[in-house]
Amino acid sequence: MIRILIVDDQSMIRVGVRAILSSQDDMTVVGEAENGRAGVELYRRTLPDVVLMDVRMPVLDGLAAARALLGPERVEGHEPKVLMLTTFDLDDYIYEALRVGASGFLLKDSEPEDLLHAVRVVAGGEALLSPSVTRRLIENFVAARPRPSTGSTALNGLTDREREVLRLIALGMSNAEIAASLFIAEPTTKTHVSRILQKLSLRDRAQAVVFGYENGLVTPGSR
DSSP, X not given: OEEEEEXXXXXXXXXXXXXXXXXXXXXXXXXXXXXXXXXXXXXHHHOOSEEEEESSOSXXXXXXXXXXXXXXXXXXXXXXXXXXXXXXXXXXXXXXXXXXXXXXXXXXXXXXXXXXXHHHHHHTTOOBOOHHHHHHHHHXXXXXXXXXXXXXXXXXXXXXXXXXXXXXXXXXXXXXXXXXXXXXXXXXXHHHHHHHHHHTTOSSHHXXXXXXHHTTSSOTTOO
């Protein structure tokens, strides 16, 4: 059973999301909070598997709340998966949310089946990366930031194949798409991805995307 906490300042959003999630046999909503601070406090009491976190909220915004959940407020032995809820064009917090460890994001106007898919994906330990939207968001933010003159020395520990796989991850490709692009088996791709995350001390694919952009493996506008 996937235990879910909903954190959003709009009651209609909370009610709608709860209704969708509660209709599933493998999901249960353990609580709701109307701002980030209340969400952090409720997380510590309920220990959900997935936190659906609105980006823009009063008292404590979603970015600060996500940083707290994945950092100083994290309960030892428990690793929450944070899925950010965003209206896309207005939310310049998403890039930082991925950096602090959020597992992905979901547009608030997504279809119910997309919400259910997203929850299951992040609960299973994967990052939710919509290639087109994630790429567009990160490109916008990275383009506005100074890029280091040289890549991270951590890249030196990757093989040529691992660098190529990381580049394709940063472009938003799934394991199946990477396997097809490189003419390798999908299990081999999964092995490469696991080794990349381990070598670079990255939490998941979301942080790998950010790392790839920040270290010049891909640039804004790359395809």
